[in-house]
Amino acid sequence: MMDCASFENRLTEVLAGRTGDAPRQATLADLERHAKGCPECNGAGALVELAALPPEERDPMEVPPESYWEGFNASVARRLERAPAERPAGRWRGAAAAAAVVMALFSGWFLRGWFDPGMTPEPPVAAVGEDPGAPDWSRLDEVIRQATPDELAEALRGLPGGWTGIEASSWTLDETGLGGEWLPDTDELGEIDRSELMEWLDQMDQSERRPTS
């Protein structure tokens, strides 16, 4: 009889659709036998049952009627037609995100030592009376030009939620990935294009972008 570790390994393989050299039915029978006889594994009988089913029967869904599919492409096309009208809001969110990226880069919690890895980095430059954590916007363009996509992505990961009023859930790469709800124009932030970032920033209100002196 197989031991519990082998049971888990083989069960994982069968669920993944792989049974190695052994015929699938024989493997399933071995697994079922172990599950029934082992007090530590008997609950996994449900997983063996699941593995025995073809994938399409494991969790069947109601299939929409053919008429739904016939109209699906047209529905997508209609949404695309509406998309330009929605674009400014999306771009604004993109701009806010881009600004937040820059804020993150400047805030130092990501790029410590990045400009000069051999030295302890200077804190962000701030005028007297300003928030000491405020970025030096005059170096903004340089930062964007020099940051790699990975660094931009890493900066985003470290952003505090709510900094620009966008929900905290915006600030994880998972949320802001290709399908991110909040950043429709910044898909693949890990590969964000610097020129686009600049474009977004250019669209921002200058008074928000650069603190008044």
Add this chain to the structure above:
Amino acid sequence: MEALLQERAQPPDETGLATRFRAGDRAAFDEIVTLHRRTVYSVARRLLREHEDADEAAQVAFVKAWSARARFRGDAQLRTWLTRIVLNVSKSMLSARGAEHALPDESDRADPACTDPGVRIDRVRLRHELRRAIGGLPTRQQEVVMLKVYQDLTYLEVAEILELSAGAVKAHLHQAVSNLKRDLTEGRRMEKA
């Protein structure tokens, strides 16, 4: 790893279609929608449960894909790229409504392959039991189970969608199986007690 790479026959070559799509060809996009709409919809449906939500997510995903077409990398399959988009759209929708990230609860409504009432009841029981246990897994493990076990994607496809290595996907699946085994066994003990 070699075995993983050979796990499944390569999907049809969509290089030409992808090239036209990236160039902004709406006819190519329409073809892509037709080719992949069922996959995109089914991923959304598994996550969001309701048809109306899945419909919304699938449409939004295709619109986002069109908007992001210039960034589609040729080294990814369209199917995995689209799956990643709809997965993120669905997660955003779930997050927005504060719902649990879980598999759909619709086992009573559909099982076209099964006509025997006794078997059907057993399968409903099985799915309820599994759904509860899967709902208790960490999100990443839930995603791997959904994509690998229920959507029947290859390890490499799941890895591409979740931006993990194939080895990491395998490790997540193994960990998920281990957690499920423990949870299900514990559940049965409590039932008997």
